[in-house]
Amino acid sequence: MTCHNRREKTKGCLVNLFKQKFPEKLEMAVFVCDDGSIDGTKEMIGECFPRVQVVLGNGNLYWGGGMRMAWKEAQSKGEFDFFLWLNDDTNLYEEAILSLWNDYQQVYPLAIITGACQSAITLEWTYGGREEYGPIFPKLYPQKIRYINGNLVLIPVAVNDKLxxxxxxxxxxxxxxDYGLRAQEAGFTCYTSSKYLASSEPGIIQYYGDPKYSLIKRLKLVYGVKGLAIKEYFHYKSYPYGKWVGIKTLIAIHLKALSASLYKLLGL
Incomplete structure (x- = not known):
């Protein structure tokens, strides 16, 4: 896990995690990157969850960097059979881990399972597995997917040894x-869970092509780390689809940000 200034959310997530029942012979070690929190997150974890091993970031790691730091710490502390990604705004349901494990037994051994999440307010799908056309809803059995969301993901160590x-x-x-796509390229399969395993509310997304925003704000959304992060997005689009697709994507994004009407006029 990684966290930044969300003490109560982090606490709630860990409470639910430590309430989980685990399959026989499986034990859990928890590693959290506290990425520069100033709200007492580190102290709360130390007081309430002494078993959790905390590594400290500089406040600029964001999700990817924080997860890498926590993962590196875990790998330095022992040999594990599985890794479990868990976001601190994801609240596990009762026996979620057991259900995730049972799903894994159906698709064992070279597979990744992402847990389907829903809104606690609307009960609608929010995160989990996706295909090109949209989300894949739970159907009482694990379903193959193309894209994984990182809120709740079970990864066998053999998969990560390659990735x-x-x-x-x-x-x-x-x-x-990207992790899910690389896993599939390496010969592994990605699945979504057979049922909803947690609640997690959808984030607010600001669209870089929205004309109600100023040009400066639209460009910030294109380049910002918590916006489109265009350098990262270019790499992502180029990796599976080729550099030409990446270049076309760059052109289209900038045209949308500069002028939605021009983008439509050119028919891109």
Missing amino acids: QGILPIYAHYIGDY
Whole structure:
């Protein structure tokens, strides 16, 4: 896990994690990167969850960097059979880990399972597995998917031995999508869970092509780490689809940001 100034969310997530029942003979070690929190997150973890091993970031790691730091710490402390990604705004349901494990037994051994999440307010799908056309909803059995969200993901160590974690080029977004695509290229399969395993509310997305924003704000959304992060996005689009697709994507994005009407006029 990685966290930054979300003490109560982090606490709630860890409470639910430590309430979980685990399959026989499996034990859990928890590693959290506290990326420069100033709200007492580190102290809260030390007081309430003494078993959790905390590494400290500089406040500029974001999701990708924080996950890499926590993962590196875990790998330095022992040999594990599996790694479990968990976001601190993801609240596990009762027996979520057991359900995830049972799904894994159906697709064993060379597979990644991402847990389907829903809104606690609307009960609608929010995160999990996706295809090109949209989200894949749970259907009481594990379903193959193309894209994984990183909120709750079970990864066998054999998979990560080939992939070696989230790529350093990804600071905040897209690293989970890329990880799943690289896994499939390496011969592994990605699945989504058979049912909803947690609640996680969708983030607010500001669209870089929205004409109600000023040009400066639209460009900030294109280049910002928590926006589109255009350098990372170019790498992501170029990796599976080729550099020409990446270049066309760059042109289209900048045209949208500069002028949505021009983009439509050119028919891109």
